[in-house]
Amino acid sequence: MSRSPNGIGAAVTAVLLAFASPAAAERLNIGRAASPEEIKGWDIDVRPDGQGLPVGKGTAALGETIFQERCASCHGEFGEGAGRWPELAGGAGTLKSDSPVKTVGSYWPYVSTVFDFVHRAMPFGAAQTLTPDETYSLTAYLLYLNDILKDQDFEVNEKNLATIRLPNEKNFFMDDRETAEKEFWTAKPCMTDCLPKEATITGRARILDVTPDKASEKAKESPPVQ
Ligand code: HEC
Numbered sequence: 001m002s003r004s005p006n007g008i009g010a011a012v013t014a015v016l017l018a019f020a021s022p023a024a025a026e027r028l029n030i031g032r033a034a035s036p037e038e039i040k041g042w043d044i045d046v047r048p049d050g051q052g053l054p055v056g057k058g059t060a061a062l063g064e065t066i067f068q069e070r071c072a073s074c075h076g077e078f079g080e081g082a083g084r085w086p087e088l089a090g091g092a093g094t095l096k097s098d099s100p101v102k103t104v105g106s107y108w109p110y111v112s113t114v115f116d117f118v119h120r121a122m123p124f125g126a127a128q129t130l131t132p133d134e135t136y137s138l139t140a141y142l143l144y145l146n147d148i149l150k151d152q153d154f155e156v157n158e159k160n161l162a163t164i165r166l167p168n169e170k171n172f173f174m175d176d177r178e179t180a181e182k183e184f185w186t187a188k189p190c191m192t193d194c195l196p197k198e199a200t201i202t203g204r205a206r207i208l209d210v211t212p213d214k215a216s217e218k219a220k221e222s223p224p225v226q
Pocket of ligand 1: 117
């Protein structure tokens with residue numbers, strides 16, 4: 001993942017400016033300039049530092065009621081996931097296991113992503129029908145289900161949401177392979193005589209019994225295509 005907000009931001013701004021200007025729309029003779037209201041409708045991203053959060057507030061206690069009505073049919077009453085729908089709670093300490101359970105609590109890095117995603121995409125099939133206050137309450141309830149908020153009446157709002165930390169945040173960091181694996185990334189790749197000693201054969205597929213011995217057995221196992 002690239003973390004070059006300035007570069008991307010500049011490119012996006014340039015594109016927006018090019019298309020938002022009425023002159024460009026007229027010159028290309030397609031579409032029309034997006035209205036400020038339309039841009040406002042699209043511009044709903046929320047960043048980890050809280051930038052982009054709408055004014056609003058909510059609590060886990062309020063969120064629980066909304067969750068049971070609008071989310072539990074898929075995600076279960078306690079975020080445990082109904083059937084094969086995604087789990088939203090639990091999974092703490094499972095990330096290094098053979099079957100990691102990745103949830104908002106165990107895996108996600110920032111609370112802003114919870115707000116952004118729920119506001120943008122949920123409930124599945126009726127996206128963007130939640131008000132900011134409902135989204136704050138649902139975010140609080142998801143944090144409460146994951147034991148990140150302990151008080152169900154704690155008010156989450158646009159000022160304090162970004163100050164709440166998720167346990168897995170530290171495991172998301174800038175790609176450091178160029179320094180952490182310096183040798184691997186900067187050494188001139190070996191192209192000849194790279195093995196420290198002569199290669200030796202340590203096993204044969206025939207002995208491991210994965211290759212049929214006789215031609216007849218071979219034919220039996222893979223009948224000719226009709
Ligand atoms: C009709 C079923 C359905 C309903 C109702 C629903 N969701 Fe979802 N939810 C999904 C599906 C499917 C996904 C996975 C979407 C994807 O990966 O693109 C998902 C993903 C999520 C995720 C991300 C999970 C993860 O770790 O990737 C969150 C958070 C979430 N939903 C919250 C909610 C909330 C809050 C509500 C109620 C307002 C809600 N959902 C209602 C089906 C539903």
